[in-house]
Amino acid sequence: xxxxxxxxxxxxxxxxxxxxxxxxxxxxxxxxxxxxxxxxxxxxxxxxxxxxxxxxxxxxxxxxxxxxxxxxxxxxxxxxxxxxxxxxxxxxxxxxxxxxxxxxxxxxxxxxxxxxxxxxxxxxxxxxxxxxxxxxxxxxxxxxxxxxxxxxxxxxxxxxxxxxxxxxxxxxxxxxxxxxxxxxxxxxxxxxxxxxxxxxxxxxxxxxxxxxxxxxxxxxxxxxxxxxxxxxxxxxxxxxxxxxxxxxxxxxxxxxxxxx
Numbered sequence: 367x368x369x370x371x372x373x374x375x376x377x378x379x380x381x382x383x384x385x386x387x388x389x390x391x392x393x394x395x396x397x398x399x400x401x402x403x404x405x406x407x408x409x410x411x412x413x414x415x416x417x418x419x420x421x422x423x424x425x426x427x428x429x430x431x432x433x434x435x436x437x438x439x440x441x442x443x444x445x446x447x448x449x450x451x452x453x454x455x456x457x458x459x460x461x462x463x464x465x466x467x468x469x470x471x472x473x474x475x476x477x478x479x480x481x482x483x484x485x486x487x488x489x490x491x492x493x494x495x496x497x498x499x500x501x502x503x504x505x506x507x508x509x510x511x512x513x514x515x516x517x518x519x520x521x522x523x524x525x526x527x528x529x530x531x532x533x534x535x536x537x538x539x540x541x542x543x544x545x546x547x548x549x550x551x552x553x554x555x556x557x558x559x560x561x562x563x564x565x566x567x568x569x570x571x572x573x574x575x576x577x578x579x580x581x582x583x584x585x586x587x588x589x590x591x592x593x594x595x596x597x598x599x600x601x602x603x604x605x606x607x608x609x610x611x612x613x614x615x616x617x618x619x620x621x622x623x624x625x626x
């Protein structure tokens with residue numbers, strides 16, 4: 367999510383992520399994303415595909431009011447719209463200390479197709495993606511394109527599964543893709559399919575990490591067995607007896623004896 371903040375000119379680190387289900391009185395609100403940044407401001411990110419009317423603004427205000435009531439912290443709502451519009455900031459003072467700020471932002475003036483072509487060529491040529499590519503592959507569905515948002519999301523999910531990146535970068539990509547899919551893909555069957563594809567790469571990294579742990583445990587066990595073998599050799603135990611208790615190869619133990 368920090369990639370979206372930076373794209374909108376907010377250079378603040380995320381300090382804490384909050385639940386997106388907020389209960390206020392008898393009302394239940396479902397936010398797209400809510401976090402607290404290092405400047406102690408709560409930031410609610412909402413993705414909006416339709417024109418922002420007064421009714422929509424009232425809904426965002428209700429979100430902010432409910433979050434403020436629960437946390438007693440200032441709230442800024444960042445609305446990323448999927449149509450071209452000028453950036454604007456609306457402020458609603460609640461009291462002398464608390465201001466609700468709604469910032470409306472669009473990335474539709476950026477050419478998604480050009481960036482997509484660059485990333486596709488890199489993936490095809492098995493080139494590692496750089497920071498700019500990681501930034502773009504996350505935000506492509508919010509940029510301007512001759513294709514539908516659904517088409518761009520499908521492309522970015524496929525590319526992120528095929529691209530060469532490290533684990534930290536794939537987490538950045540995959541943490542945002544489910545949010546985009548759930549917000550903009552209306553077909554339930556396709557939505558589930560794409561979520562499954564998103565999880566595929568994460569599962570692969572988890573399996574690689576677990577294999578590394580297993581190898582580490584095996585290496586640790588072998589080192590411990592060798593230490594025990596050395597102690598038994600010092601006590602003049604036979605090679606057969608040492609092999610029986612350490613499960614080390616006899617030839618290896620004989621070499622270990624000669625190296626004493």
